[in-house]
Amino acid sequence: MKHSPLSLALAAALTALAGCATPPSNPTAEVNLVALNDLHGNLEATRFTYAGVGDTAPRTVMAGGIDTLAGALAQWRREDGELLLVGAGDMVGASPALSAMWADEPTIAALDMLGLAVTSAGNHEFDGGRKELLRQQHGGCDSPRPEKACRYEARFGGAKFGYLAANVVDAQSGKTILPAYRILEAKGVKIAFIGTVLKGTTDVVAASGIAGLRFGDEADAVNRLLPELRAQGVGAFVVLIHEGGRTESEYNKQYCDNLEGDLVPVVQRLDPAIRLVISGHSHKGYLCKVGNTVVTQAQMGGHMLSRIRLVVDKATGNIVDVGARNVVIEQGAFPAEPKAAAYLAALRERSNRELAxxxxxxxxxxxxxxxxxxxxxxxxxxxxxxxxxxxxxxxxxxxxxxxxxxxxxxxxxxxxxxxxxxxxxxxxxxxxxxxxxxxxxxxxxxxxxxxxxxxxxxxxxxxxxxxxxxxxxxxxxxxxxxxxxxxxxxxxxxxxxxxxxxxxxxxxxxxxxxxxxxxxxxxxxxxxxxxxxxxxxxxxxxxxxxxxxxxxxxxxxxxx
Structure with missing residues (x-):
């Protein structure tokens, strides 16, 4: 069969147009998080014994330290420049002398160096009362610990990262003393991080420091925020909660279904749209599921970090999948980041003269x-x-x-x-x-x-x-x-x-x-x-x- 010159030209043009067509865009975005909890001012590596899935005997290593933590984060940020570092409380308090003797100001500075974006407040953030927590956030030298505050550096500017506490309100005004949430954006999608501290904080910190504060139900505080967040175009929600659980499962088992403790009923009462809860307080390493919600914790002291992948539907903004794994931050596994290593060396040199x-x-x-x-x-x-x-x-x-x-x-x-x-x-x-x-x-x-x-x-x-x-x-x-x-x-x-x-x-x-x-x-x-x-x-x-x-x-x- 013969084709006319006109039909051949038309076919060629259609073929060319087909070759120039834009392929359909990916309907989802992958957002990478790293989570840290219960650092407790551990700026140096400490001894850590652990066993994971398939291990026949526990291993004891030196793990953590801000130099190694910074090295791990630097490596992962080279893979994804939009990676977000978030926390689940007790970053300071009950700290080793290297941090405690300076009112934990070096730890605040180190967390800024690591690029922490937000963290829930933990009960230990209230050790010095409302006044000291707000000083740690906003800076200044007016502290209930005057013998320690502003002694490492003459001016303390406060944390660049944000503390969150959706369930802590001033009893007189009824308003939260810290922001309840922060909306962050990565890969073109909005994610709301909502922070809470255990409602039992009143049992574990000095009453004088938290006079006039109410610590409310964690799940209620989170759930009531969702309409407000949706009105701002947010469909992805992550809870940072300083409350913990326990499990017999290994720190790296994906995913345990036997989580127990005070955290579990809180998660069970959360809105089903919440697919990820990052927890702290119990100093356990776990990757578990409670219903359809992934619940993580990365032990304590900087020994572990949780690496979390969120798959977000671009059209709805909703989280459609969550993947997580816990990584032991063993010294030598990641090269020390030079700036963090230099900061730690200077801190040691100045502190050790007194501590020794x-x-x-x-x-x-x-x-x-x-x-x-x-x-x-x-x-x-x-x-x-x-x-x-x-x-x-x-x-x-x-x-x-x-x-x-x-x-x-x-x-x-x-x-x-x-x-x-x-x-x-x-x-x-x-x-x-x-x-x-x-x-x-x-x-x-x-x-x-x-x-x-x-x-x-x-x-x-x-x-x-x-x-x-x-x-x-x-x-x-x-x-x-x-x-x-x-x-x-x-x-x-x-x-x-x-x-x-x-x-x-x-x-x-x-x-x-x-x-x-x-x-x-x-x-x-x-x-x-x-x-x-x-x-x-x-x-x-x-x-x-x-x-x-x-x-x-x-x-x-x-x-x-």
Whole structure:
């Protein structure tokens, strides 16, 4: 069959047009996130033991450190220049001395260096109260820790990243004290990051610092924001929550379905449009699913980072798929980023001169928080004894200490000598001692409160000072478990008054010990618990009886 010149020309033109046609655009966008939680001011690498899927035995490595974290992020940003780094709280607080001695200002600067965009506030961000949290965000030197604030640099400008807390409101105004969310854009799509802190923050921080604040339900705070966000054209939502869970699954299992803990009912009540929850607080590494929602956590201390991929429908703005994996940030696996490494070296050099100062020699290479007797520890005894000694000029007869306030073992250097930095790592919170009157009956009630709502499993028993002993039987009903209480070898008199020393956190009734708040004739000593500890170590060495040995007889005796 013959074709006319006109038909041939038309066919050629149509073929050419077909070759120039624009291929259909990708209907989705892939957004890469990296998540960090519970850094706790760990600017240096620390020892980390872990086992993943398929591992036959745990591995122990040095992991974290801002130099290595920055190196990993630099590598991943070369793969995706629009990568977003986000956090789930407790970036500061309960920090090693390298950060704590400078009011955590070096950690704020390091997080800015890492390119952190936003993070939820954690309970430890409230350790210094509302005032200090807002100073960390906005800068300035007016701090409840004047001996530490603006000492590393004369001017502290505050964080460039944003703290979020959708469920923390001023009781008088009803307004949040921090932004509830921040909308970020990557790959042409908008993503709303909504931040919350555990509603139980009131139980774990000093009441005086958060007076006038309400910590509301996390799920309610998140869900009520979605209409407002949708009105701004946002369809992708990520929750950054400082509340955690636990699982027997490995840190890198994709995806566990056995997550437990306080976080789970919160996630179950979230709007189904929320496909990703980045969590913290429980210091666990996991990648789990609760219903259709992926829930991640990257352990703590910078040991891990969570790498997360969001697939977003460009037309609707909704998240249609989530992928996640946890990566151990082992030293040597990523080259140290030069700027971060130089910052860390300068910080070490300046800090170590002060932190290396010897305090006292003790009896053993280390005094530990744990031990065969889970009810008390050698270090718990030591810290309670130190509180009692510091409180004696105010009439103290008994010293109490909460286990959660003892952050690390008391380590030593050569010759079993404790340095200032090692002592500060043990008691980093900057609490001060309060001495008060409590009746014998109140002390009995206080001891019984250790088992209320089974909280003893989480917080452990109070640590008690020399000369104070008691027995307990956990098989008996709540409120009737304690017996044979003795002070200085004399049975407790319910009607007598006793002088009790405790840190201000406990003295205000925190950690679910409301009986402490009922103490009268209070002496606000102003003595930091760190100072009481170092003074006690020095005194024991001078007396020729170095501290650190466990008592011959337990102070707390469990009746089996």
């Amino acid at each position: 100062r010897p305090v006292a020699r003790i009896a053993v290479p280390a005094v530990t928080r744990g031990g065969d007797n889970a009810d008390e520890s050698a270090l718990g005894n030591l810290v309670a004894d130190a509180a009692l000694m510091a409180g004696r000029p105010f009439g103290a007869q008994i010293g109490f200490m909460n286990r959660g306030g003892i952050r690390q073992n008391l380590e030593t250097g050569a010759g079993n000598v404790v340095s200032k930095g090692q002592a500060l790592a043990t008691l980093p919170f900057g609490n001060t001692l309060v001495v008060m009157d409590l009746a014998g009956a109140q002390i009995r009630t206080l001891l019984e409160q250790q088992w209320v709502a089974d909280k003893v499993k989480v917080r452990g028993l109070l640590q008690v000072s020399e000369g104070f002993t008691y027995k307990y039987d956990a098989r008996k009903p709540e409120g009737a478990r304690v017996s044979d209480i003795s002070v200085g070898g004399v049975p407790l008199d319910d009607n007598a008054m006793y002088r009790v020393a405790a840190n201000n956190f406990l003295a205000e009734g925190n950690d679910a010990f409301p009986e402490f708040a009922k103490g009268t004739n209070r002496a606000e000593t102003g003595i930091p618990d760190f100072d009481s500890l170092t003074a006690y170590l020095v005194r024991r060495e001078r007396e020729g009886k170095p501290a650190g040995q466990a008592p011959a007889q337990p102070r707390i005796q469990r009746i089996q």
